[in-house]
Amino acid sequence: MIRSLAPVCISLLVLLSCFTLQPDPMDLVDVCEMDSTILVELAYATPNNFLGQAVYSSGDRCILRRFAAERLVRAHQSLRKQGYGLKVLDAYRPLSVQEQMWAILPDSRYVADPAKGSRHNRGAAVDVTLVDLAGNDVEMPTAFDEFSEKAASNYADLPRAALHHRSLLQQAMQEQGFSPISSEWWHFDAPGWEKCKVLDISLQAVEVN
Ligand SMILES: [Zn+2]
Numbered sequence: 001m002i003r004s005l006a007p008v009c010i011s012l013l014v015l016l017s018c019f020t021l022q023p024d025p026m027d028l029v030d031v032c033e034m035d036s037t038i039l040v041e042l043a044y045a046t047p048n049n050f051l052g053q054a055v056y057s058s059g060d061r062c063i064l065r066r067f068a069a070e071r072l073v074r075a076h077q078s079l080r081k082q083g084y085g086l087k088v089l090d091a092y093r094p095l096s097v098q099e100q101m102w103a104i105l106p107d108s109r110y111v112a113d114p115a116k117g118s119r120h121n122r123g124a125a126v127d128v129t130l131v132d133l134a135g136n137d138v139e140m141p142t143a144f145d146e147f148s149e150k151a152a153s154n155y156a157d158l159p160r161a162a163l164h165h166r167s168l169l170q171q172a173m174q175e176q177g178f179s180p181i182s183s184e185w186w187h188f189d190a191p192g193w194e195k196c197k198v199l200d201i202s203l204q205a206v207e208v209n
Helices: 001-022 066-080 095-104 161-176
Strands: 029-032 064-065 083-091 124-133 180-182 184-187
Touching: 029 066, 064 066, 064 095, 066 124, 066 161, 083 161, 124 161, 161 180, 161 184
Parallel strands: none
Antiparallel strands: 029 064, 083 124, 124 184, 180 184
8 A cells, every 4th residue: 555655655746846946937036146157247336327326335246037037148148159248237226226316316218217116126127238258348339328319229320340239139138038128228128027026125135046
């Protein structure tokens, strides 16, 4: 009797472990822990950004929802095969940082109103640029957060190299389901961002599973 129950018990255990070991795609994860070859240079961790002051601290990490981070890693790996890689400039941004940004520059042309929350506040948007395999910046249409018509994701009057690099970046990101936005070549939304809640966990307090 006991012997006949053994296969059933083993099957149940296997089934149970499948459920318990499956990571939640909505978890917040540290992108560098998923792929240490992705460069991260959080633009808001230094005063060298359009706000003119740092709103992140130096120990802050590059955090995203797991499903978005997995897609980002795949985009990065596909670019590596073409001699390039990703550099992340911003990812998950806690709501309180959004409020700080809004206090510095309360203008919805440049900063999302914290009352609505940004897709970055949901851990489902990322600002990225392209680097070569040695980690050097390559020519792109504009600097990050340059709010001009040249920053539009389809602006055409650009040097050939900038157009080529923007196209490589867009292709790699779109192949993984990310959507560009029309006004910023560096910004991409992960598919299903609208299902993610706005969060206010600090970048250092995020517990990575
Ligand atoms: Zn963005």
